[in-house]
Amino acid sequence: MSERLASARAATAHQREWFADLRAGRSDGGHFAFVNADAPHEILRTMGIPYVVNQWWASILTAKGRTQDCLALLRERGYPDYIEQYSAIALAALFDPDPGSAPWGGLPRPSIVIGETSGDASRKIFDVWSEQPDITFYPMESAAANDVPVRWWELMPRRWEEAVGTDRLDLMVGELRGLIRFLELTTGRPFRETRFREVMALANEQQEWNRRSRDLIARARPCPLAVTDSIPSVMVPQWHRGTTWARDAARAFHDEVAERVSAGASVCADERARLMWIGRGLWFDLDFYRRFQDSHGAVFVWSMYLAIAADGYLRYGDDPLRALAARFAAFSDQLYTPPWSAEWYVKEARQHGVDGVVHLVSDDPRGSYFTTRALEAAGIPVLELHADNVDSRETDEASITRTVAEWLDHVVLPGD
Known part of the structure; x- marks a missing residue:
């Protein structure tokens, strides 16, 4: 079954409509935030402050073939074009002489930017914004913490104090x-705890549906959907966490997956190998994930986006902040x-019964x-692909395809 999921189409359509409304609303001078994926979106949601996620916008720019244009704009101003490209290319919106030519009409100019200072490059990128x-x-x-919890994914929903540590939480x-x-x-908008509790409750409901979807896909043989469908079905609602739309979109995705599993649907008619993709989405070549289905019967059944939604977000407790x-x-x-990460990836690989892992290793490998x-x-x-997920200058599509095909032939499916 190759027809795209209705939930994926609906999520993309909703995001386009929402983004158009956002652009229209900016004409009145209202506040708008530009934030990293790991920023506390729920606070902005509670206060009614619209926001765009840096990494989502980077994926749109890349999928529309605009990465090199953005890097050129940064390079012209003396900024490096080879460090943290995923986080940096959206910065080019500030310097684009024709912003309306950008995808979806271009990024509105924010009044607030929020990001975690987890590295020198990330901090400097946001300093340029400011x-x-x-x-x-x-x-x-x-x-950071010295103590690492065992099987943190079991602790996080309710025993998060034990998993994260009191000092880190206090900070x-x-x-x-x-x-x-x-x-x-800055905005004159109030923060209301009653509304905040509603946002947190809706976000938890959303992740419960994601957890059920993850578990369905992990058990399903054959794989009922492509990861290129699961990513928008999961991640677009993630950027709207704390809304009834996002909660209902996660449920619709689950129901569609369940229907496909019940019907015995398969994304690949001759599934012979189940693969796991570790790393950010390869936004400049989304066809990559389907390329080996016809040639090898190899299906990517896992990406981090649904899995981290299932295991990484659920948080219950009497103190919502x-x-x-x-x-x-x-x-x-x-x-x-x-x-933390290594043990989780092994758990997920076993749960999904994968035959091999393709691991994208960028210049900022972070424990790869x-x-x-x-x-191993x-x-x-494991096959390590050394490439950047948005910058294809050092990457040859034919070479990557050949490398994965040879690995499948000689390691994953030898003599098949």
């Missing part, structure tokens, strides 16, 4: 209170810091060495 007139940067700190709660004060003073702090204090650890070693120690073959 150097522009009428744009204020609110930085969030990134803390994050303080930062969130500071962010709330900053937003109230502390629960939100627990959602983000260790967010990067879950995806990138061993042994340990992830690969952990998977668990007996799971």
Whole structure:
């Protein structure tokens, strides 16, 4: 079954309509935020402050073939075009002489930018935003801990204090209170705890549906859908966390997956190998994920987007601000810091019954060495692709295709 999921089409249509409304609303001079994926969106949602996610906008620019145009604009102004491209290319919107020619009509100019200062490059990218007139940067700190919880994904929904640690949570709660004060003073909008509790409850409901969807796909044989469908079906609603639309979109995705599983639908008629993709989406070549179905019967059944929605976001508790702090204090650890990340990837690989892992390793690998070693120690073959997920200058599509095909022939499916 190759027909695209209705939930994926609906999510994309909703995002286009929402973005058009956002652009129209900016004409009245209202406040608008530009934020990283790991920023506390729920606070903005509570206060009714619209926002665009940096990494989502980068994926749109790349899918529409605009990455090199953006990098050129940065290069012309003396900024490096080879560091943290995924986080940097949206910055070019500030320097685009024809912003209306950008995808979807272009990014509105924000008044607020929010990001975690997890590295020198990331901090400097946001510093450039803040150097522009009428744009204020609110930085969030990134803390670490010596103690690492075992099977953190089992602790996070309700035992998050134990998993993250009291000191890290105290720090994050303080930062969130500071962010709330900053937003109230900057925008004049109040933060209401009653509304905040509603947002947190809706976000948890949304992730419960995502968890059910993840588990359905993990058990399904054959794989009922392509990861290129699951990504928009999951991630567009993630950018709208805390809304009834996002909660209902997650449920619609689950119901559609369940229907396909019940019908025995298959994204590949001759499924012979189940693959896992570790890393950010390969936004400049989304056809990559389907390329090996006809040639090898190899299907990508896993990406981090649905999996982290299932395991990384659920937070219950009587103190909603502390629960939100627990959602983000260790967010990067879950995806990138061993042994947090490495143990989780092994768990997910086993749960989904994968035959091999294709691991995208960028210049900012964030623990990729340990992830690969952990998977191999668990007996799971790993192919590392060294490439940037938005910048194709150092990447040859034919070479990557050939590399994966040879790995499938000689490692995953030898003698098949």
